Amino acid sequence: MAAPPPPRAPSKPRFTPRSTRDLDALVATLRDGDAPERRRAAARILGWPDAAPAWPRVLDAFLARRIELDRDALGRLAATVTSWPEGDAERARAVALVPMLSPRQLRALVPAWLDAWEQGDPRAGEALGAVDPEHLLPHVAERARRGSYAAARLLKPGSSTALRALVDLVRAAAPREVSHLTGRANEAAGAGASDDPVDPIAGKDVDRLVGVVTARGVEKGLAVRAVHAMTAHGDGAIAPLARLVVDRRPEVRSAALRALRAVASRERTLEAAAEALTMETRRDVVIQLMSSLGHGRYPPALPILIERLTDGDPRIRKGAHAALRAWGRDAVPALRHAARRARPDRRPHYAAVIADLE
Secondary structure, eight states, rough: OOOOOOOOOOOOOOOOSSHHHHHHHHHHHHHHHHHHHHHEEEEEEOOOGGGGHHHHHHHHHHHHSSSSOOOOHHHHHTTOOSOOOOSSSHHHHGGGGGGOOOHHHHHHHHHHHHHHTTTOOHHHHHHHHOOOEEEHHHHHHHHTTOOOOOGGGOOOOOOHHHHHHHHHHTTTTTTGGGGGSHHHHHHHHHHHHSOOSTTTTTOOHHHHHHHHHTTTTTOHHHHHHHHHGGHHHHHHGGHHHHTTTTTHHHHHHHHHHHHHHHOOOOOHHHHHHHHHHOOOOOOOHHHHHHHHHHHOGGGHHHHHHHHTTTTTSSHHHHHHHHHHHHHOGGGGHHHHHHHHHOOOGGGGHHHHHHHHOO
């Protein structure tokens, strides 16, 4: 007769915060912990309904690129948004929250974004590009009725009655602003996209190229080709390429960053590289990104590079060291600050870089 299986060891009970003391400890970890500790602290805060008053702290950490969050967590954070960040890097980061904002929040935010976009603010354009057309259209229509038609360029082709009414209104006064929405333009774009059996991306505009890249089951090679094809659209490709830099597929991420370098400013490209670094897992790519950010001296990336000095992979630690040496002496104050707050066994990593820079 077979012996009965040995009893299982009792599983460790799941952490359940219950007190103000627990919340204070989680907030302190969110502020001072290393990357995995910060992620766990954020998840616990967001999973604790009674901790809702501390959720804005998690939002601040997300906007500062100190944590990465899944879609469910971002949805909870989006509910805390009452105003839009002012810093350029924070505004770029906040675009990920736009699709999860409520109609009430959008009614308050979209008019300000449209005002900023009309004054030439590219960050406002990125936020508007992430708004569901159903929520953007009423604001564009209101401006059109007041004689301001430029925002119609932000709309995407569709078949709704409201969109057709807007096209009819704008076409009489400013036909160029809705040329991409008219039937003739859509038919031409569709013919160019579908009638060529050899090249499935020929003739596609940016939105359709994004559709190719993000289609379920798309072949990786085709997705990469579609990413590079976006560069033909110049500035119009910057926002979608920046979003693809953090795509779940490594090949698409790399292609998007290469394509972005061809159409965007140095500052915008470095910002995208910092975004990519927060989620990249390929060792060689991590090292390349750190080198670019170190030589580019992109300020929001400095804490990320310093954090990588204590990575579990020796090659990544070495790459972070090299990137900080490329940054130069201006990195020393931040390194000293990190060393003071680090565990004793990690301080030698910071001290070695400081010694090289001094």
